[in-house]
Amino acid sequence: MTFLLINASPRKGKNCYQVLENVKNVLDDNNLKYKVLNIYDLSIEYCNACGYCEKTGFCHINDDMKNLYKEFNNSIGTIVISPVYFDSVPAKLKTLIDRTQAFYASKYILKKSSIDRNKYRVGMFISIGGSKAYKTQFLGGEVVVDFFFKSINTKLIHKYYITDSDKIQIKNNIEALECIKNLTLDLMKRASKN
Template structure:
């Protein structure tokens, strides 16, 4: 993919942000396990999102080639990441979405490596926001929101704290406010979530409310 400098690239990305659709929802799955507890929970949330009129697109990070941020500072002057991989396809999807759901199981009191790598690569979007702000061209859209869906095996009192903080600042880099979360503890075995009909019903309702 061709990369461009601030004079050519940022106005294009700005137009994408201004053209974001409140009903367009990007769901990002950070679990390395396909159809696991996290994905089952997310699907229930998305059912509610779609019932409320949301147009959903699901991205499974483990199926993509996304390199970790290398801290090179390449995005500082352009607002554009220099790493050419599948993340380049996600940037415009993020900017065009009015809602974003980040779903991840909890690994050692945080989100997965796949989910964290995705968030880290959104440093380019933070740089873009800063550059546009300096030019007086950044306008925050209060309707754009991010939502965290997370599942833990344990019942630790603070088990979700790290994930929530990461999600909040990640969404901020994407130009989104924090819309809330749906968190479930005690899902240790494979298939546990699919057996919890009450929680899935509550998740569906949370998806509806997320579109308010």
């Protein structure tokens, strides 16, 4: 049972990294395997809508996504940790998500899935906004990430949004850290049931 932990922040040691460390600690304490994907350390080219995946079910671009397709297929779950950029997710995360078009095309266009559709996987999305809460703060990211989890055949179990992190850093936000711990524990339980 391996979880994929996607860190979508380019800033080392800041709020997303603190959330990531918290999640890793919970998984470590429960002897669960995980792999951290710091996506700003990966080479992921943009989807250019070439149509190759609509004919083959696979992407022709030779970069770090080649291994990620296998990782998503083999995982028991995925946890995405992302900052808010203009009410959505950072461009690098959106690029990764766009490249899962290969899974989408294989499932819905070719009707021959390149990801195991019978395997049960669970997911969680944790998004961190620097400003005080406002109505649309997480809306764009939620729409994009919902579609991502459908594309990688993973049931999105939890969405957790943290606001005002410019004022209260995550490492000092005891309530948020406790909630993240509990949500991670719940995700683990759900993953182990199948």
